[in-house]
Amino acid sequence: MIHIIGKIPHRVTVACSGGIDSMAIVNFLREGKRKVTIAYFNHDTLHSRQTEEFIKEFCGKNELNLIVGRVKGDREKRSLEEFWRDERYMFLESLGGDFIITAHHLDDVVETWLMSSFHGQPKIIPYKRGKKIFRPFLLTNQRSIAEYAKSRSLEWVEDPSNKSLIYMRNFVRHKMMPDVLKVNPGIRKTIRKKVLDLYRDI
Helix, strand or coil: CCCCCCCCCCEEEEECCCCHHHHHHHHHHHHCCCEEEEEEEECCCHHHHHHHHHHHHHHHHHCCEEEEEECCCCCCCCCHHHHHHHHHHHHHHCCCCCCEECCCCHHHHHHHHHHHHCCCCCCCCCCEECCCEECCCCCCCHHHHHHHHHHCCCCCCCCHHHHCCCCHHHHHHHHHHHHHHHHCCCHHHHHHHHHHHHHCCC
């Protein structure tokens, strides 16, 4: 089951990567009769170009407005992950509209909590970033989102970089999480309770 934090207005913009999570969220919102605009950020990779074509075709078929962003800045001394994240949020923050949704879910929260804990400062992904970027799906685990997508026979694209262990999040997800779940099988439940406690009154 998909759970949300707070209320989602009628008109929303969804940050869509073309992957299973964001395509499921787009469909979920459309099933709820919301008017959805799609925002896609092209990371200037071969896969990004292919995904942009997939999303353009999807939006054309479903009569959805599409806004595409592209890398503009200089990477400088940032890691590639940090550079892409910064560029993506700059794009989202530049958009019109008052409610921009990302597809972050409970598994993302757990991974972020673990990664930040390694540096001595455990953090929960916040429900809101800035004035208009919201993460309403932090209570829903990835398995539920995947099951929802498959039950609706949705189409999505797989980013091959999601399996690359050169990125720290992928290393945590694919190499560490299986062992973490052996040590603490209930970690998702524990972190979900933290999210609930933080945002119970929204």
